[in-house]
Amino acid sequence: MQDVAKLAKVALGTVSNVLNQPELVAEKTRIKVQDAINQLGFVRNDAARQLRAGQSRSIGLIVPDVRNPFFTDVARGAEDAANTQNLSVLLANSDDEVSREQSMVALFEEQRVRGVLVSPAGEDLEYLKQAKRRGLNIVLVDRKSKEFSSVSVDDVAGGYLAVKHLIEIGKKKIAFVGGPLSVPQIADRLAGARKAITENENVSLEVIETSTLSVQAGRALGNQMKNFDGVFAANDLVAIGIMQACMVDGEINIPNDLALIGYDDIDFASAAIVPLTSVRQPSAEIGNAAIELLNSSEIRNVEFQPELVIRASTN
Amino acid sequence: MQDVAKLAKVALGTVSNVLNQPELVAEKTRIKVQDAINQLGFVRNDAARQLRAGQSRSIGLIVPDVRNPFFTDVARGAEDAANTQNLSVLLANSDDEVSREQSMVALFEEQRVRGVLVSPAGEDLEYLKQAKRRGLNIVLVDRKSKEFSSVSVDDVAGGYLAVKHLIEIGKKKIAFVGGPLSVPQIADRLAGARKAITENENVSLEVIETSTLSVQAGRALGNQMKNFDGVFAANDLVAIGIMQACMVDGEINIPNDLALIGYDDIDFASAAIVPLTSVRQPSAEIGNAAIELLNSSEIRNVEFQPELVIRASTN
DNA sequence: TCGATTTATTGAAACGTTTCATTACAATAG
């Protein structure tokens, strides 16, 4: 910037003004400075800028699985909301590992981001509380807590909707597939499922816990599904995996032998081999709301209601 | 850091050494300093750090569509490779808009990232060349160019593979669906398709250009597919959209009336209503290779070969 | 023409680190 100032024969402060408050600078001067900038190929150093400002114009978003379309949809919603405030969203992937999540939070904290939106992989939020005490602005996404602002979906209601639907179409032997159950969202979906069961006699619920919520995890379980007539998978990826396994074996017909229901209603749910019934979460709105909550000084908890989308997999 | 130094009764430089080169500091002192850090909740300011260092430990990755699983797979590959060098990948979405892409490149350039991996949305790479001249380290992803290092896939070969397969299973009236054709990858896939056509008589190829490569774009074209017996879609999302439209109408049976082939072989291709034949690109390896190329000082162009994966949609 | 007001420009200080030449201290050898 010093070089630009020298070439344009103005003071350092003037160059800064051209960059940040051009309306304060006379047109003639502004043009002189712009020319110098172009001639020298000057690019403003963001580190110095932030150092002085004490704050960046970025927001960190940490999701447990970028490959899950639900989270990229959330990310898009957050991006759109952030852009209206001239902020950028930086997306990071914790891959369901608490240690990776922690190091991404630390990275963002060192970067003095405006805030961090995080969908925590583990149960223990202690390290987040500490970061909050240090002044980091945190909003939980897809998870509720009294100590942070949060945007979540009523997963108990979602689980209830799903299993109630299975019961209504006459299914008796139902499986819940998903995990790890230590993840609150998943535990809640299971709790909702159990609630629906207790309201009905003659219906059984078996829990099959998986280590992750991925297509692979679902696919690996295919042959175990013979014992059931209805399955509630904790997300669409698992449901799609189960569906694939059933198709490969060819022994189980969906929906006749097995009614299948997923969670999230990702775009691909409607495009599955058998279009998948699913519990829709308003993903983009979740991202949007999370950005809004960043601006709020008090703790606020926004909860959306899920919605059942019925398709061929539970005809 | 000054506060930490004061509390621990050491000099500023010693605190810095504890943080960066602890082996240089006597254990007693180190512990004193660590205690002070914990007591004060000190978090290193990354802006100042970078300002001094002149370089960050981040790499920017700009993709045209985060919702396309192909690109998130590339991102995962890049992340893994970057992590081994203790670098972080920041993912940004250009949404196929050149202006957004440019502003993300500018943001990363201002952040003095180690390098930018970009899968350009537009044809014109002039602004990237300028950034390169200014010293920005750029690797093109999924695009070839003599003026940048790049990692790409031989799309002409991919297009050829796809259409040759359609011809071999006896299809005569073939459509190419995708766009915009100004995107080189898509143009190359079409060129490969044309090459396969010219080698065979009695086979026709019609081009249906779309404005984007999305599920929606494919879905909107469903009814136009009646005139063909084979379709090569420029990516899997478009193919899945076409498939959805055919299912909704119910008039066109895949693969009997219409053989359908996609591109990318995303996870969901095998889970589609009719499992989708596709041309596989080695997505994670692409991300990996791009990170490797960042370290190379000379311009290098890595090109992978695509692979045909045959499934039920072209049985 | 002169003082008052408005508009433009200036440049030093500060932001929070890392670096590195210097100094202080301790251990060892002769």
Added chain:
DNA sequence: CTATTGTAATGAAACGTTTCAATAAATCGA
């Protein structure tokens, strides 16, 4: 006991911006 070597700790300078009080220049009214 001194000289030598090695190990620890120090603190000023520098990184590249933004800010803001101070100054200079231009405009205005009477």
